[in-house]
Amino acid sequence: MLGWEDIRAEVLRRIRARDWPPGALIPGEEALAEEFGVARATVNRALTSLAEAGVIERKKRAGTRVAELPVRRARLEIPVIRLDVLGRGLPYDFKLLADRLAPAPVPVTARLGLPEGTPMRKLETLHLAGGRPFVLETRWLNPAVLPVPLPDFAQVSVNEWLVTHVSLVSGDIAFTAEPASPREAEVMGVVPGTPLLVAERTTQGTGGPVTWVRLAHAPGHRVAMTF
Amino acid sequence: MLGWEDIRAEVLRRIRARDWPPGALIPGEEALAEEFGVARATVNRALTSLAEAGVIERKKRAGTRVAELPVRRARLEIPVIRLDVLGRGLPYDFKLLADRLAPAPVPVTARLGLPEGTPMRKLETLHLAGGRPFVLETRWLNPAVLPVPLPDFAQVSVNEWLVTHVSLVSGDIAFTAEPASPREAEVMGVVPGTPLLVAERTTQGTGGPVTWVRLAHAPGHRVAMTF
DNA sequence: AAGTGGTCTAGACCACCCG
DNA sequence: GGGTGGTCTAGACCACTTT
Numbered sequence: 001m002l003g004w005e006d007i008r009a010e011v012l013r014r015i016r017a018r019d020w021p022p023g024a025l026i027p028g029e030e031a032l033a034e035e036f037g038v039a040r041a042t043v044n045r046a047l048t049s050l051a052e053a054g055v056i057e058r059k060k061r062a063g064t065r066v067a068e069l070p071v072r073r074a075r076l077e078i079p080v081i082r083l084d085v086l087g088r089g090l091p092y093d094f095k096l097l098a099d100r101l102a103p104a105p106v107p108v109t110a111r112l113g114l115p116e117g118t119p120m121r122k123l124e125t126l127h128l129a130g131g132r133p134f135v136l137e138t139r140w141l142n143p144a145v146l147p148v149p150l151p152d153f154a155q156v157s158v159n160e161w162l163v164t165h166v167s168l169v170s171g172d173i174a175f176t177a178e179p180a181s182p183r184e185a186e187v188m189g190v191v192p193g194t195p196l197l198v199a200e201r202t203t204q205g206t207g208g209p210v211t212w213v214r215l216a217h218a219p220g221h222r223v224a225m226t227f
Numbered sequence: 228m229l230g231w232e233d234i235r236a237e238v239l240r241r242i243r244a245r246d247w248p249p250g251a252l253i254p255g256e257e258a259l260a261e262e263f264g265v266a267r268a269t270v271n272r273a274l275t276s277l278a279e280a281g282v283i284e285r286k287k288r289a290g291t292r293v294a295e296l297p298v299r300r301a302r303l304e305i306p307v308i309r310l311d312v313l314g315r316g317l318p319y320d321f322k323l324l325a326d327r328l329a330p331a332p333v334p335v336t337a338r339l340g341l342p343e344g345t346p347m348r349k350l351e352t353l354h355l356a357g358g359r360p361f362v363l364e365t366r367w368l369n370p371a372v373l374p375v376p377l378p379d380f381a382q383v384s385v386n387e388w389l390v391t392h393v394s395l396v397s398g399d400i401a402f403t404a405e406p407a408s409p410r411e412a413e414v415m416g417v418v419p420g421t422p423l424l425v426a427e428r429t430t431q432g433t434g435g436p437v438t439w440v441r442l443a444h445a446p447g448h449r450v451a452m453t454f
Numbered sequence: 455a456a457g458t459g460g461t462c463t464a465g466a467c468c469a470c471c472c473g
Numbered sequence: 474g475g476g477t478g479g480t481c482t483a484g485a486c487c488a489c490t491t492t
Contacts, residue, residue, distance in 0.1 A: 058459065060490060078454075170453070175450045182323055266465095337471045
């Protein structure tokens with residue numbers, strides 16, 4: 001018997017074979033159900049899956065069309081840094097370099113949607129892979145939305161504690177290439193100006209903005225995704 | 228009446244509220260269906276959605292558990308470069324800098340799974356935003372899998388032509404930070420060694436490996452994603 | 455106004471896999 | 474062996490949007 005994955009595969013084949021070229025209207029669910037000899041719900045499952053993948057566009061009343069410019073979507077899985085390191089076959093360790101309460105700089109408060117000068121906790125953590133610098137994490141935490149008691153971040157990496165103790169609702173992440181600042185160069189043992197892959201994240205929780213973090217990766221770091 | 232999104236929201240709320248802490252076994256579909264007064268299929272739809280999001284882990288016979296380390300997934304939408312530029316409110320243009328047939332270098336053939344020394348078409352395209360260098364695209368095309376006739380790539384950007392004329396099946400993308408090579412520096416008008424955000428992609432089509440491309444972005448470029 | 459996709463139901467069968 | 478999630482069916486109602 002045909003399952004929804006079979007239907008999906010066949011529809012995909014026809015699209016790729018240009019039987020149904022970009023922009024074309026494809027048959028309605030009922031028609032396809034009849035053709036394949038399955039229930040409409042099964043066709044619906046298949047088409048819903050293709051729509052999520054960006055291959056087709058569905059509109060009520062207007063029907064289903066093959067996407068004109070199929071948007072390619074890649075999925076990035078953001079692991080806890082410890083697991084990222086272990087996954088590369090290297091022993092993991094980290095050092096808490098700094099931990100203090102201070103008014104957050106404007107770029108941070110602005111991105112998080114907090115009032116200027118909000119006091120936040122700044123944590124600087126160096127993550128090590130095989131004893132060598134892997135990522136320098138510079139983080140501003142919003143103490144107002146954190147559950148108590150807070151752990152000792154010299155023992156438990158902030159990175160990991162947040163994942164398990166705070167419910168993160170949404171956020172965004174951006175990658176840039178930046179020259180290593182003097183501070184980064186010193187901490188990571190590279191020449192100032194060395195290109196570093198930098199990831200900047202902001203995260204919102206149920207109670208409001210949780211954290212802003214900048215991850216400066218060691219030279220040569222690759223962030224890989226599949227689509 | 229409760230829809231599957233309501234069920235999803237409520238389950239998510241309980242997980243976030245730690246009613247069902249990480250690692251906990253949550254009630255079976257039938258139990259939840261009864262509690263919410265909906266059909267099991269509706270609960271299934273909600274839980275399937277949460278499983279796709281990485282919030283829960285489902286195993287037959289073992290039941291459904293709250294994920295221990297919820298993997299955060301971010302989705303990257305890879306637009307055609309022209310639309311990326313226009314989306315930033317800048318006029319788009321491009322220049323074809325080079326176009327020749329040559330044996331592809333080993334790193335390229337290796338990543339695509341082609342024999343060493345396979346002749347491929349090398350295209351170098353500079354994409355401009357508001358008249359200024361935006362991305363330098365260095366691309367190796369596998370002519371064996373391309374539909375004929377091929378257009379004039381000085382008129383139509385390869386980037387765009389591929390999207391609409393070749394069915395891409397799968398691929399991967401990786402981001403790195405690299406110093407601008409002398410060539411890149413010259414073409415993009417920056418000092419050699421300037422950190423550039425580089426995206427490297429390989430793409431497989433129905434007929435085999437299609438293309439390898441390296442996109443070197445102008446300094447300051449951000450690749451943003453949401454989760 | 456009508457046809458489309460989105461969703462729900464109640465029932466069913468099955469593969470899987472833990473105990 | 475039995476309980477779980479995964480899936481399918483046949484029918485139904487509805488919101489939406491294009492014509």
